[in-house]
Amino acid sequence: xxxxxxxxAAFVRRRNAQFRAQVERRIDGSLTEDEFRPLRLMNGLYxxxxxxxxxxxxxxxxxxxxxxxxxxxxxxxWDKGYGHFTTRQNIQYNWPRLTDVPDILxxxxxxxxxxxxxxxxxxxxxxxxxFAGAAADEIEDPRPTAELIRQWSTDHPxxxxxxxxxxxxxxxxxxDRVVTKGNDIGLRIxxxxxxxxxxxxxxxxxxxxxxMVGQVIRPxxxxxxxxxxxxxxxxxxxxxxxxDNKFKARIKITxxxxxxxxxxxxxxxxFAQTRKDFSGVSSRKIAEIxxxxxxxxxxxxxxxxxxxxxxxxxxxxxxxxxxxxxxxxPGHAIVTVSLKAHGKxxxxxxxxxxxxxxxxxxxxxxxxxxxxxxxxxxxxxxxxSDLPALHAALKQAALATANIxxxxxxxxxxxxxxxxxxxxxxxxxAQGLATHFNALGLEREIGQLKIKISGCINACGHHHIxxxxxxxxxxxxxxxxxxxxxxxxxxxLVIGDRAGPGFAYDEIIPAIERLLRAYLALRMSGDxxxxxxxxxxxxxxxxxxxxxxxxxxDAA
Amino acid sequence: MSRQFxxxxxxxxxxxxxxxxxxxxxxxxxxxxxxxxLIEDEAHAQLRLIRAVRQQDVIVGAYLAxxxxxxxxxxxxxxxxxxxxxxxxxxxxxxxxxxxx
Numbered sequence: 001x002x003x004x005x006x007x008x009a010a011f012v013r014r015r016n017a018q019f020r021a022q023v024e025r026r027i028d029g030s031l032t033e034d035e036f037r038p039l040r041l042m043n044g045l046y047x048x049x050x051x052x053x054x055x056x057x058x059x060x061x062x063x064x065x066x067x068x069x070x071x072x073x074x075x076x077x078w079d080k081g082y083g084h085f086t087t088r089q090n091i092q093y094n095w096p097r098l099t100d101v102p103d104i105l106x107x108x109x110x111x112x113x114x115x116x117x118x119x120x121x122x123x124x125x126x127x128x129x130x131f132a133g134a135a136a137d138e139i140e141d142p143r144p145t146a147e148l149i150r151q152w153s154t155d156h157p158x159x160x161x162x163x164x165x166x167x168x169x170x171x172x173x174x175x176d177r178v179v180t181k182g183n184d185i186g187l188r189i190x191x192x193x194x195x196x197x198x199x200x201x202x203x204x205x206x207x208x209x210x211x212m213v214g215q216v217i218r219p220x221x222x223x224x225x226x227x228x229x230x231x232x233x234x235x236x237x238x239x240x241x242x243x244d245n246k247f248k249a250r251i252k253i254t255x256x257x258x259x260x261x262x263x264x265x266x267x268x269x270x271f272a273q274t275r276k277d278f279s280g281v282s283s284r285k286i287a288e289i290x291x292x293x294x295x296x297x298x299x300x301x302x303x304x305x306x307x308x309x310x311x312x313x314x315x316x317x318x319x320x321x322x323x324x325x326x327x328x329x330p331g332h333a334i335v336t337v338s339l340k341a342h343g344k345x346x347x348x349x350x351x352x353x354x355x356x357x358x359x360x361x362x363x364x365x366x367x368x369x370x371x372x373x374x375x376x377x378x379x380x381x382x383x384x385s386d387l388p389a390l391h392a393a394l395k396q397a398a399l400a401t402a403n404i405x406x407x408x409x410x411x412x413x414x415x416x417x418x419x420x421x422x423x424x425x426x427x428x429x430a431q432g433l434a435t436h437f438n439a440l441g442l443e444r445e446i447g448q449l450k451i452k453i454s455g456c457i458n459a460c461g462h463h464h465i466x467x468x469x470x471x472x473x474x475x476x477x478x479x480x481x482x483x484x485x486x487x488x489x490x491x492x493l494v495i496g497d498r499a500g501p502g503f504a505y506d507e508i509i510p511a512i513e514r515l516l517r518a519y520l521a522l523r524m525s526g527d528x529x530x531x532x533x534x535x536x537x538x539x540x541x542x543x544x545x546x547x548x549x550x551x552x553x554d555a556a
Numbered sequence: 557m558s559r560q561f562x563x564x565x566x567x568x569x570x571x572x573x574x575x576x577x578x579x580x581x582x583x584x585x586x587x588x589x590x591x592x593x594l595i596e597d598e599a600h601a602q603l604r605l606i607r608a609v610r611q612q613d614v615i616v617g618a619y620l621a622x623x624x625x626x627x628x629x630x631x632x633x634x635x636x637x638x639x640x641x642x643x644x645x646x647x648x649x650x651x652x653x654x655x656x657x
């Protein structure tokens with residue numbers, strides 16, 4: 001696992017010491033809030049509705065067991081005994097006291113973690129496929145690339161005041177699990193004609209108030225050109241991006257307003273310069289970094305115990321069917337541990353659960369954990385013979401929910417339960433939907449389904465790209481929920497279409513039930529998932545289910 | 557004719573713990589909405605906000621929020637302000653906690 005270089009460690013310590021002094025100066029009155037605010041945001045400290053919130057980066061979603069234990073310790077010592085995992089593979093603490101934050105940052109530094117650039121108009125925490133290094137479909141582990149980008153972008157002197165925040169995601173698999181086309185820059189590791197790996201570079205994607213699907217700016221970028229090309233894109237955006245209007249400041253608008261051709265030309269012109277400065281750096285650094293991501297030695301034991309448990313224990317079998325993914329090594333599996341127990345807050349883990357996960361990662365998973373953008377925890381390398389014991393231990397900790405990819409595996413942003421930007425609540429809608437479909441006993445019947453909920457148009461809950469998206473708004477002082485249909489979060493990113501007028505808070509769950517009952521009635525067979533039925537039939541029958549009164553009137 | 561002024565309260569977050577606070581008629585910061593000063597006059601509201609904003613050593617982000625008179629003191633009008641009087645709906649945290657100050 002990657003360990004920060006001493007240079008990084010010293011940088012983080014220095015930054016923490018600065019922040020401690022800044023907090024002291026804020027409290028003694030030397031700094032006004034206007035002066036202090038950008039300083040705290042540079043260190044991931046927000047002020048939310050009821051308290052401060054500290055956003056901690058989990059670079060490329062990878063955690064060691066020791067780091068997970070430290071996150072648990074922080075939750076207990078300085079927060080309320082839990083943490084919230086986000087759609088950008090971060091963890092958020094919802095209740096830190098301002099005076100405790102410097103100590104929390106010190107505790108993070110002890111395990112080489114930090115909150116730097118988890119806020120502000122900078123390059124944010126780089127996300128990567130949560131199955132990196134383990135997935136059977138992977139061309140190459142994306143994390144060495146993501147780590148190189150982390151090193152390049154952290155405290156990059158030119159990119160601390162970009163027009164707006166900047167998000168980069170990397171995948172090494174053709175099956176995109178990291179929404180590359182919904183990021184400012186998406187990188188997909190691909191094989192070139194001669195068999196060497198390089199990058200397909202996607203730019204200008206984003207969700208938020210103006211959702212856009214990223215476009216390919218370079219179908220194949222040589223590995224050695226990675227940093228100079230990224231430098232060229234970001235510095236071009238830094239100059240071309242709009243600073244007059246916050247809502248038009250993201251790179252997606254820059255690309256859209258100037259056109260891809262003009263933007264690409266500007267990037268290429270800049271690249272001609274940056275290429276000279278960075279000559280040969282990327283390949284060499286990635287090769288160095290990749291050594292830290294060497295895969296563990298995989299066992300070649302029998303999987304008979306796993307097969308036997310599958311046959312004899314239907315609960316175990318059911319969990320395996322939903323929560324396992326194909327591993328590259330024979331006899332192994334990737335385990336997704338659901339943080340979506342029915343009725344619980346999506347993405348929340350108690351400190352006790354974090355410790356159990358750390359212990360289980362050490363016992364069964366080479367000490368490694370991942371955080372997925374879908375707000376679950378992944379044990380990437382588990383031998384199948386260990387799965388029965390792992391499952392039993394997860395059950396003890398209320399972590400064995402067998403719902404990955406199903407209706408209750410919902411992405412939900414914190415919404416108006418925490419967030420100052422929110423226009424409505426998200427969490428209770430997610431809780432209500434999960435509980436409702438579980439009580440109806442329909443979840444397995446419905447099968448594969450992505451429901452994603454945001455509490456405002458900034459779309460942290462990725463509602464645009466859910467098969468069913470729910471957007472919470474404030475309509476004349478009342479919570480109102482708009483439904484989008486047909487979104488797709490995969491490599492074929494699709495922005496869903498708005499179904500029609502919104503629903504009141506107490507109408508949204510019945511509306512989704514009507515929608516899904518219509519799907520069950522309309523699908524060709526149990527093998528046709530919701531999204532396929534939607535694509536085959538179009539929106540009309542689903543809109544009719546959502547708005548029965550209008551459908552009746554139209555029919556009359 | 558000028559449009560009718562919706563009564564206001566001054567609210568903010570406490571500097572150290574971030575908890576929601578309300579400005580009282582006697583210039584204190586209370587943790588309870590019902591203890592807020594209900595301001596019925598627009599000019600007075602602006603003056604009270606200026607006074608509140610100056611207290612940077614104890615609060616962050618003071619602003620005026622709509623409110624109405626209730627039997628036990630001012631009550632919020634908008635659901636956002638109602639949530640702020642309580643805390644989140646997924647856990648009994650914040651002002652719902654028995655140990656809350």
